[in-house]
Amino acid sequence: MRMNSISRPQTGVALITVMLVVSISSVLAVTMVTRQNLAIHQTLNAMDQNQAYQYALGGEEIARQILHADFASEDKIDFLAEDWAQEIEPFEYAEGEVEIRITDLQGLFNLNSLSVRGQVNKKRFLALLSVLALDQMMLDRITDWFDEDQAPRQLGAEDYAYLVLDPPYRTASNPMVDVSELRLLLDITEEDYQRLVPYVCVLPDPNSMINVNTASGPILQSLATGLTADKVAELIDFRDYDEGFDDIDEFLRQANVTGVGGIDTKGLATESQFFQVQIRARYNQRLSFLTSVIQRDSVTGNMQVISRDLSRTFVGRRSEMSVTRQPGHENSNPGEGKIERG
């Protein structure tokens, strides 16, 4: 009797201990399986994402080949009826596809060119601001942003104006590396930015030329006072019907026919070196966006990728950009956003 009275509670404790061990083991096992499943899914997603990125890099290589074929062709000018400038059918691959758009960055105004060619580029930029109904102070703000001194221009702003902001920051004091830097400039609104950005680019070479064969209406209008939208439309009709101007002399002759004189030919060309390639690649359910800038040497045809930007969605042609580049939609995969520049 005495033995039983002692052993019963001991059995109960043993049973509870066993049940506790079993339940803890079950919880641990379920947690382990869940974590393993999660790890497997994460790994598969990462593999698919990587595959999508590899497809995007493949798209960049296709663009290089298209641009190389253009270089090897007979005519040495670049104009909008050429193959590279056309809508390119998506390339289908196993479990995915790649879409590519190539645009000529020299059809745009290079903001870094404001530091060269004396007053010519500044005058052009002021004229472009007028055409777009934007404040002329943008010229001084942009110039102060990348120049090395700390002396503000008349309508400009240097470090002291940015250091009082929250959060404070300094001017770049370097050539711009991305057009989105415009968003940091004092008093430039999102609306101003959206209006200007379809017509400007930032290229590492400040001496890059404007290609009159690919420039849009407002860029051509900025080349001379008196170049109205109507006159430019006439000029563009002739240009695109005639498959581009063979040289600047032909451009000037036609501009004269259209009734526009006094065009300064400094910095104007009929061929291009800098192209932007926008790529949207899909593998299974994963998407990869890539915007690369390719420099094609005008003598050797050698090509090098000078920047890669993974943060932008595929927005197609520049003309569509002003419509599709709305705030909040620009960056569909912000976690992967980064800019490489080599």
Ligand SMILES: [Ca+2]
């Ligand atoms: Ca060409």
